[in-house]
Amino acid sequence: MDSYIETPELREQFETPTQQKETSTLGMWIFLVTEIMFFGGLFLAYTIYRKEFATVFGLASSTLDAAIGAANTAVLICSSFTMVLAVRAAQIGSRKALIVFLILTILLGGIFLGVKAYEWNQKFEEHHVPGPAFYLEGVPPGGQGPAQLFFSLYFTMTGLHALHMLIGEGLMLFLLWHAYARKYTPSYYTPVDIGGLYWHFVDIVWIFLFPLLYLIARHQH
Amino acid sequence: MHEHVDSIKTYTLVFFSLLALTAATTAVAYTDLGPFNIVMALFIAVLKMLLVALFFMHLRHSTILTKVVVGGGMLWLAILLVFSLADFVTRGWLPVPGK
Numbered sequence: 479m480d481s482y483i484e485t486p487e488l489r490e491q492f493e494t495p496t497q498q499k500e501t502s503t504l505g506m507w508i509f510l511v512t513e514i515m516f517f518g519g520l521f522l523a524y525t526i527y528r529k530e531f532a533t534v535f536g537l538a539s540s541t542l543d544a545a546i547g548a549a550n551t552a553v554l555i556c557s558s559f560t561m562v563l564a565v566r567a568a569q570i571g572s573r574k575a576l577i578v579f580l581i582l583t584i585l586l587g588g589i590f591l592g593v594k595a596y597e598w599n600q601k602f603e604e605h606h607v608p609g610p611a612f613y614l615e616g617v618p619p620g621g622q623g624p625a626q627l628f629f630s631l632y633f634t635m636t637g638l639h640a641l642h643m644l645i646g647e648g649l650m651l652f653l654l655w656h657a658y659a660r661k662y663t664p665s666y667y668t669p670v671d672i673g674g675l676y677w678h679f680v681d682i683v684w685i686f687l688f689p690l691l692y693l694i695a696r697h698q699h
Numbered sequence: 700m701h702e703h704v705d706s707i708k709t710y711t712l713v714f715f716s717l718l719a720l721t722a723a724t725t726a727v728a729y730t731d732l733g734p735f736n737i738v739m740a741l742f743i744a745v746l747k748m749l750l751v752a753l754f755f756m757h758l759r760h761s762t763i764l765t766k767v768v769v770g771g772g773m774l775w776l777a778i779l780l781v782f783s784l785a786d787f788v789t790r791g792w793l794p795v796p797g798k
Contacts, residue, residue, distance in 0.1 A: 504765050511772030518776045526787050548725045552718055559714040562755045569704050678755045685747045689740040693728035697736065
């Protein structure tokens with residue numbers, strides 16, 4: 479039997495590095511599809527309740543700060559841009575650029591999470607967190623329940639998104655560590671590519687969360 | 700292994716398009732378009748999703764199999780949303796005897 483030395487470039491069960499890479503990409507996309515379904519259930523719940531309680535949802539949505547939300551969306555898009563440049567740096571074998579862009583991505587992700595924490599804290603101070611102390615000004619009689627429903631969805635959806643961001647930050651730190659240790663070459667940088675897919679997916683979730691949570695009825699309030 | 704490497708110019712164009720679309724979705728939200736506010740919001744969000752998926756996630760260079768899997772995922776999402784909403788939206792359209 480031939481002696482086979484397993485390397486990250488080509489594991490035993492694959493014919494070619496290309497096949498191995500395509501398998502990893504496909505596997506990651508299948509995981510992302512399960513994530514789409516996972517968030518899909520929440521978006522469905524949101525749609526049904528928004529239709530049912532359109533007025534109160536509009537009022538509750540307008541208490542969020544749209545300017546902060548838009549700015550944070552821009553921050554996340556910037557982080558996706560630095561991420562894609564990190565993947566490109568890995569493709570062309572530029573270790574220095576890879577490290578720089580990974581650090582930038584981590585920093586931008588950190589800014590996003592910091593702003594999110596500030597927004598959440600504001601909601602706590604305004605008594606807009608569902609629970610006994612909840613009170614939303616200006617809603618019609620009987621509207622406190624549906625208003626709490628909006629904020630339950632707001633906290634669940636942005637919370638799950640923030641959790642994904644935290645996991646993403648962890649992945650980026652791992653990639654940074656391995657990039658620093660010279661583990662990635664133009665012929666093997668699959669983890670960077672896969673990490674990028676995850677990061678961009680989380681960005682896409684936010685792209686939908688921003689208009690749906692922050693901008694329901696801005697023209698009315 | 701021959702990977703397709705996109706130019707920084709392409710990525711920069713996509714990046715600025717995404718920022719412009721974010722500004723657009725915010726601006727449109729403050730304009731009263733009646734029922735078309737939500738249509739515009741979702742249209743712009745889908746446009747941004749496509750830009751991220753096709754360019755940043757390299758979906759346009761992916762294998763057919765990957766594209767089919769992603770398309771299948773979107774199909775299942777559509778089933779989840781459309782079939783469920785077909786119930787909730789049409790409730791009350793027809794009178795129920797005794798109600």
